[in-house]
Each structure stands twice: as C-alpha cells, then as structure tokens.
Amino acid sequence: MIKLFSRINYDYNIKKRKLANAAIIWLKEKERIVEMRNNARSKAQAMIKNGYKKKEIILALSGPYINERFIERSIYFDTSSNEGARVAFCFMTFNEFLQTNCYGDQGFIWDVIERKEEIEYNDVVYDFTVNHDSHNFIANGFVVSNCGVRLLAANITKKDFMFKRRAILDDLYKRIPSGVGKDSEFKLDDKELNRVLNEGVDWAVERGYATKEDKERIEDSGCIEGADASKVSPRAKARGRSQLGTLGSGNHFLEIQEVETIYDEKTARAFGITDKEQIVILIHSGSRGLGHQTASDYIMKMEKEYGFKQLPDRELACAPINSPLGKDYRAAMAAAANFAFVNRQLMTYQVRKSFDKFFPKKEVKLVYDIAHNIAKFEEHEVEGQKCTLCVHRKGATRSFGPGRIEIPKVYRKIGQPIFIPGSMGTYSYVLVGTKKAEELSFASTAHGAGRLLSRSYAIKNLRPEVVRGELEKHDVIIKAGSAKGMLEEAPEAYKDINEVARVSHELGIGNLVVRLKPLAVMKG
Numbered sequence: 001m002i003k004l005f006s007r008i009n010y011d012y013n014i015k016k017r018k019l020a021n022a023a024i025i026w027l028k029e030k031e032r033i034v035e036m037r038n039n040a041r042s043k044a045q046a047m048i049k050n051g052y053k054k055k056e057i058i059l060a061l062s063g064p065y066i067n068e069r070f071i072e073r074s075i076y077f078d079t080s081s082n083e084g085a086r087v088a089f090c091f092m093t094f095n096e097f098l099q100t101n102c103y104g105d106q107g108f109i110w111d112v113i114e115r116k117e118e119i120e121y122n123d124v125v126y127d128f129t130v131n132h133d134s135h136n137f138i139a140n141g142f143v144v145s146n147c148g149v150r151l152l153a154a155n156i157t158k159k160d161f162m163f164k165r166r167a168i169l170d171d172l173y174k175r176i177p178s179g180v181g182k183d184s185e186f187k188l189d190d191k192e193l194n195r196v197l198n199e200g201v202d203w204a205v206e207r208g209y210a211t212k213e214d215k216e217r218i219e220d221s222g223c224i225e226g227a228d229a230s231k232v233s234p235r236a237k238a239r240g241r242s243q244l245g246t247l248g249s250g251n252h253f254l255e256i257q258e259v260e261t262i263y264d265e266k267t268a269r270a271f272g273i274t275d276k277e278q279i280v281i282l283i284h285s286g287s288r289g290l291g292h293q294t295a296s297d298y299i300m301k302m303e304k305e306y307g308f309k310q311l312p313d314r315e316l317a318c319a320p321i322n323s324p325l326g327k328d329y330r331a332a333m334a335a336a337a338n339f340a341f342v343n344r345q346l347m348t349y350q351v352r353k354s355f356d357k358f359f360p361k362k363e364v365k366l367v368y369d370i371a372h373n374i375a376k377f378e379e380h381e382v383e384g385q386k387c388t389l390c391v392h393r394k395g396a397t398r399s400f401g402p403g404r405i406e407i408p409k410v411y412r413k414i415g416q417p418i419f420i421p422g423s424m425g426t427y428s429y430v431l432v433g434t435k436k437a438e439e440l441s442f443a444s445t446a447h448g449a450g451r452l453l454s455r456s457y458a459i460k461n462l463r464p465e466v467v468r469g470e471l472e473k474h475d476v477i478i479k480a481g482s483a484k485g486m487l488e489e490a491p492e493a494y495k496d497i498n499e500v501a502r503v504s505h506e507l508g509i510g511n512l513v514v515r516l517k518p519l520a521v522m523k524g
Contacts, residue, residue: 002027019098026097030087033065037085040066041074048075065091147252147286148219149397149419149447150344150369151430154355156362158258158277161519164358166477168256169520171357173479175350176254178247178522186244186346193237196244197229200338201345209349216408218369219398222341228331232290233297240290240339245346247522249485251448252285253421254347254522257428261515267432268514270414271367280516281364282428283347284421286373287340294336298329321390330375337374344369367430368408368417372397372447378406380442389442397447399510401435404443418510421448422497423489424478424521425471429501429512436508445510449500453493462487471521480523489523 005020005027040061047057058071065088092100161168188196196203201222204210215221229237247254259278262268273280287294302317305325311317319325352364375392382389400407400416407416416433426449437443453461464483467490471478480486487493504510 002031022098023094026094029097030091033087033091034085037066037070037088040071041085044071044074064088147284147291147373148340148344148369148371149282149284149421150218150348151367151417151419152281152283152348152351152364153272153367154279154281154359154362154364156279156355156359157275158279158519160359161256161258161279165256165520168354168358169477169479169522171354172254172351173522175354176245176247176347176522178249178252178254178481187242188244190237193241194229196342197232197335197338198227199223200227200341204342204345204349210345214345214348214366216410217366218341218345219371220406221408222338222345222369224334224337226331227334227338228328229335231328231332232294232335236290236293236297236336239293240288243288243290244339244343245350246288246343247283247285247347248288249481251423251489252523253282253424253489254284254351255282255421255424255428255518256280256520257282257516257518259514260427260517263512263514264432267414268430270411271417271430271513272365273367273430273514279519280367281351282419282421282516283344283351285340285344285347287336287343290339291336294332298325298332301325302329333375337371340371341369368411368419370397370417370419378443380438391442391444393444393447395447395450396444398443399431399433399437399441399445400443401433401438404433404438407433415511417513418445420446420497420501420504420510422518423449423491423494424486424518424523425474425476425491426494426497426518427501428516428518429497430514430516431501431504431510432513434508434511437510440507441509445504446500449494449497451493452495455488455493458490458493459484459487462490462492474518476518476521478521478523480521485523 002024005024008020040063044057044061047060048054052060054072054075057075058068061071062068067088070085070088192203200220201210201215201218204222205212205215210222257280259268259273259276259280262273262276268274299315299317302319302325303314306317306319308314308317319329321330348364348366355362355364371393373394375390376398377388378391379386380389380391381387397418397420398406398416399418402413402415404412404416411417414432418431418433419428420431421428431445433443433445437445464486467486468478470491478486501512501515505512
C-alpha cells in the first residue's frame with residue numbers, strides 16, 4: 001500500500017491526493033510500531049534467559065505500545081513460528097490519525113524530528129532547492145530536439161501594426177497550429193520526410209518555403225552535417241510526419257514584438273533592426289514529437305547496452321561518442337535538428353503570408369535562427385591547447401564572438417546574434433556573442449529566464465482571467481490553445497529576464513543589443 005500511494009499521484013483530485021499522502025505517513029508509523037514491538041519481544045526473551053525477573057523486564061520495556069500482557073506472551077509462549085508482532089490495539093485508526101494530525105492544503109503531515117546524527121557518507125547528494133513555495137530542479141537531461149529561436153524583422157512600425165493587431169493574431173492562429181499533438185497542412189510521405197531529415201532547410205528552399213537569404217541566416221545553414229534519416233525510428237517519424245509548421249505546447253510561442261530599447265545601434269543595424277517601435281517576430285519551437293521520441297528511443301538503447309546502475313542518475317545513460325551506438329545517436333540527433341530548422345522555417349513561411357495579407361508592400365526578413373538544445377562539435381582552447389570538443393548545450397545558447405567560421409558571413413565581423421526570450425508579458429533580448437564567452441563558458445550563455453514556479457504549481461495557483469488581465473495592463477493580447485498552457489507559462493512562473501540579460505552582459509558572455517516588448521502572443 002505504501003508503494004501504491006507513493007507512486008500514484010491523484011493530481012486530478014485534491015482530496016484523494018491529501019488522503020494518499022496521509023495514508024503513506026500512517027502506514028509508515030504503523031510499520032515503525034510493529035518494528036518496535038518485535039525488538040521488544042526479542043529483548044524480553046533474551047532478558048528472561050539471562051535471569052531477569054518478569055517485573056524487571058516489564059519495568060524496562062513497557063511503553064505506550066508495549067503493555068504487560070504483550071511482554072508476558074513474549075516470555076512464556078513460543079512465538080518463533082509467528083511472522084512477527086502485530087500492531088498494538090491502541091494504535092490509532094486512520095480516521096483518528098486524520099483528526100489529530102494537521103496535513104495542510106498540500107497534504108503535508110506535520111511531525112517532530114526524533115533525532116539527528118552525523119553519518120559517514122561519500123556519495124551523490126540531490127539538492128532540491130525550495131524557495132518561495134517553488135521547486136526548481138533539473139530533469140529531462142537528454143539533448144536531442146534542437147529546440148531553438150528565430151527572429152524575424154519587418155519594416156513595419158508599431159503604429160501601423162496596432163490598427164490590425166487583433167486581426168493579424170487571429171490569422172496567424174489559423175495558419176499555425178499550436179498545442180499538444182496538433183497537425184499541420186504540411187503532411188509528408190516517407191520519402192519527403194526523409195529528405196527533410198537529411199537535407200534540412202535545403203528541402204524548404206527547393207519548394208519555395210525559404211529563400212537563399214534565409215538559409216544564410218540559420219545556424220549551420222539549416223542543415224547539420226552527418227544527419228541520417230535511417231537512424232530515426234518509424235515511431236518517431238510517425239509522430240513528426242504531420243507536425244511540420246506547428247508551434248507545439250509548453251514554453252513554445254510566437255510573439256509579435258516592438259523594438260523598445262536599442263543599446264548598441266551599430267550591431268542592431270547590422271542585424272536589420274533599425275528603429276525603435278519597429279515590429280519583429282520571435283518564434284520559439286523545436287522538433288516536436290519526432291525529437292522527443294528520438295531521445296526516448298536512444299535512452300532505452302543506451303540503458304540496454306551500457307546500463308545505468310553505476311550512474312548517480314538514470315538520465316545520465318550514455319554511450320561512448322565514437323561507439324556504433326554513439327554514432328547512430330549523433331546521426332539521429334542531427335536529423336531531428338534538421339527537422340526543427342524546417343519546422344521554424346515553415347512557420348516563417350506562414351508568418352510572411354499573413355503579414356503580406358495585411359501589409360502587401362512590406363517585407364519580413366529573417367535575422368537569425370539558433371538552436372539552444374543541441375550537442376555540437378566545436379574547436380575551443382583548453383589550457384592553451386586547441387581541442388575539438390563536443391559541447392552539449394541544454395538550456396543554453398551559443399555565443400561565438402567575431403571571426404568564428406561558424407557564424408554566417410553577413411555577421412562574422414560582428415559576432416553571432418543571440419536571442420534570450422522572456423515569457424509572455426515580459427521583455428525579450430537580442431544580444432551578440434563575444435570572445436570572452438569563448439574563454440569563460442565554451443561560447444555559451446543563457447537561453448531564457450528559467451522557471452520560478454513549477455508547471456503544476458502555476459496551474460493550481462494562478463487564474464486565467466488574472467493572467468489575461470495582467471497582460472492587458474501591459475498592452476499585450478494573447479491567443480492560447482488552452483488555459484492550462486497559458487497558466488504554465490505565465491510571467492509569474494519565470495525568473496526576472498532583465499536580470500538574466502544584465503548578468504550575461506556584465507560577465508561579457510553575451511552583450512546587450514536590443515530589448516523587445518511583446519504586443520501579441522500566441523501560445524499552445
């Protein structure tokens with residue numbers, strides 16, 4: 001019963017969750033009492049053999065759950081065939097336990113620490129930071145999906161956009177499916193899907209969904225070398241087949257924003273950002289179900305081939321990078337990344353169609369597209385020696401300074417564009433990569449603010465009408481696929497994006513260029 005109540009979370013029913021939590025504590029207390037009575041029985045039998053009198057034994061061992069009759073039966077009756085002592089008849093019933101123990105709104109049981117002692121220990125420690133009623137911890141530690149961000153710049157002013165803001169957001173919501181498992185108009189057969197996985201954005205250019213200028217402004221030109229569609233499972237392909245051009249759920253979004261502050265005019269102009277109140281579009285999405293399934297498939301393979309019992313955490317399951325399985329995974333990861341590049345490109349295609357409908361003579365140009373969940377082979381200097389390293393960026397984004405060959409020619413003398421998105425209603429930032437980042441952090445900086453409240457806490461403690469009201473106060477309109485998705489990604493659920501950007505700038509691992517303010521938000 002303890003295992004059952006510990007593993008099943010009645011998240012849909014607060015009353016059942018509280019009762020389950022209480023039942024765990026009650027049953028463990030019952031176990032403790034039974035163990036105490038078994039120990040007392042053994043001690044009583046040993047004491048009588050060593051010449052102690054019955055009264056001495058009763059005086060030494062009696063307690064709330066050990067009475068005279070129990071001690072007599074332990075001494076004078078053969079209990080060797082019994083499985084063990086039963087719990088005392090005076091042990092409280094479950095209902096009595098509920099009445100006498102305050103277990104609060106979240107199902108906590110208040111208790112008293114019995115003892116504290118120092119022990120010898122030299123092993124892994126899990127640190128679950130608890131701060132302001134929120135739990136922040138790392139999970140889902142496998143790099144695969146090429147979740148990433150791209151920024152589009154339009155030669156449209158805020159003044160012109162605001163007249164058509166609601167109509168444009170509604171139109172985008174129709175063109176770009178958002179939410180869990182949503183399908184798109186771009187449904188591919190096996191042959192076409194394999195081409196997307198192997199060729200990336202080249203496939204989109206060939207079909208008119210992307211321009212050559214787009215390709216030049218995407219990390220790795222929109223196609224990671226070594227991708228092999230045959231290393232992606234049929235199940236992963238089935239999940240991704242109809243999801244190209246879709247936003248997804250969670251923290252993925254499409255935001256129409258205005259340029260609110262320009263910190264570095266020269267760099268901003270090089271990125272195609274020319275004036276305050278210019279309209280830009282920020283898209284945050286990844287490889288959808290295809291990337292998620294690819295990760296799951298290879299985690300299982302690595303667990304089977306190399307095991308995980310020797311690891312401090314099962315999520316650290318891995319394979320040697322040049323082993324056959326390691327090479328297969330790298331090829332599958334590259335294919336999933338290519339899928340993500342194309343996914344964001346097809347959403348860009350739909351954005352352009354929508355803006356062309358409302359502003360026929362205006363342009364929407366790609367500034368840059370960069371991944372922030374991916375592993376890449378790069379050259380770095382370590383202790384004075386140049387080395388080729390596989391850099392895993394999970395929840396981080398690349399921050400190359402000027403001159404790196406990986407940066408598109410159009411930006412190579414300036415440094416790589418970096419995007420640090422906020423949450424709906426908060427600012428987002430454009431930064432530029434630095435040489436210092438290459439020295440300090442393997443050319444990496446933050447990719448966002450990071451959660452302050454868990455998703456479940458946000459859902460239970462925030463209200464849709466309040467979130468919408470707060471957004472309206474900041475002159476932001478929203479179109480969300482579900483109230484749940486909106487609550488999970490509410491501004492209150494995230495840390496202060498302004499502090500994240502400031503720290504990056506002051507450390508020199510990504511310098512401020514532009515601050516963006518949302519005007520219209522689309523969520524899954």
